[in-house]
Amino acid sequence: MTDTTDRFEKTPSLIPIRQEVIHNLTQAADSQSKSPMRQASVATIGYDGSPQVRIMIVRAFEPETMALTVFTDARSPKVTGLNADARMQLMMYDPGTRTQIRISGQAELHHGDDLTEKLWKGLPEYGRGDYLSRQPPGEQIAHPGDSWEDTTLGNQNFMVLRIAIQEIDWLKLSAQGHRRALLTWDNGEYSARWLTP
Ligand SMILES: Cc1cc2nc3c(=O)[nH]c(=O)nc-3n(C[C@H](O)[C@H](O)[C@H](O)COP(=O)(O)O)c2cc1C
Numbered sequence: 092m093t094d095t096t097d098r099f100e101k102t103p104s105l106i107p108i109r110q111e112v113i114h115n116l117t118q119a120a121d122s123q124s125k126s127p128m129r130q131a132s133v134a135t136i137g138y139d140g141s142p143q144v145r146i147m148i149v150r151a152f153e154p155e156t157m158a159l160t161v162f163t164d165a166r167s168p169k170v171t172g173l174n175a176d177a178r179m180q181l182m183m184y185d186p187g188t189r190t191q192i193r194i195s196g197q198a199e200l201h202h203g204d205d206l207t208e209k210l211w212k213g214l215p216e217y218g219r220g221d222y223l224s225r226q227p228p229g230e231q232i233a234h235p236g237d238s239w240e241d242t243t244l245g246n247q248n249f250m251v252l253r254i255a256i257q258e259i260d261w262l263k264l265s266a267q268g269h270r271r272a273l274l275t276w277d278n279g280e281y282s283a284r285w286l287t288p
Pocket of ligand 1: 143144146147148163164168170
């Protein structure tokens with residue numbers, strides 16, 4: 092008798108991969124953790140269509156809604172790009188476990204609303220300084236010291252980006268064989284599959 096079982100049914104379960112990813116993102120969002128995934132490489136499409144990538148700190152993760160939160164200065168060039176195209180990709184890597192996570196999603200821009208107000212109140216004094224430069228980020232200055240903090244600006248430049256995760260491309264390198272999986276959230280509908288690494 093020939094074995095008619097679909098070969099995909101014989102592969103290891105994808106359930107632990109989802110659990111591991113959720114654990115990784117929870118750790119990344121924990122300010123007390125030493126997770127290397129806390130500093131994500133964040134890609135956006137620039138206002139001129141060019142690729143733009145930079146490091147951002149993961150501030151929050153909601154497993155129920157699969158949303159990530161990062162903070163930025165509303166005057167920064169990335170915001171100009173996001174206003175035209177809100178797609179984002181975040182790349183995280185843990186060298187200890189040789190795990191790469193690529194998260195694709197859509198950003199929701201929060202500025203001057205209840206959410207920004209609440210998160211601003213929770214920021215320590217030193218954390219607020221990042222959004223208090225007198226000049227917009229990226230503007231030319233004559234001397235590094237010219238970019239001084241103006242505390243009278245308050246939270247007016249503080250922006251919260253809430254990223255609704257649509258897809259996670261998970262890759263783990265191993266001498267026993269690399270493994271790669273694609274986890275998808277399509278309007279809340281979850282599915283997963285193995286991919287060729
Ligand atoms: C370790 C590290 C953490 C950073 N965290 C943030 C952050 O959470 N938010 C942010 O907007 N920029 C952060 N930056 C600065 C950005 O990488 C980037 O230089 C800046 O936001 C300007 O980006 P843009 O010109 O693409 O808008 C961080 C940089 C480093 C090196």
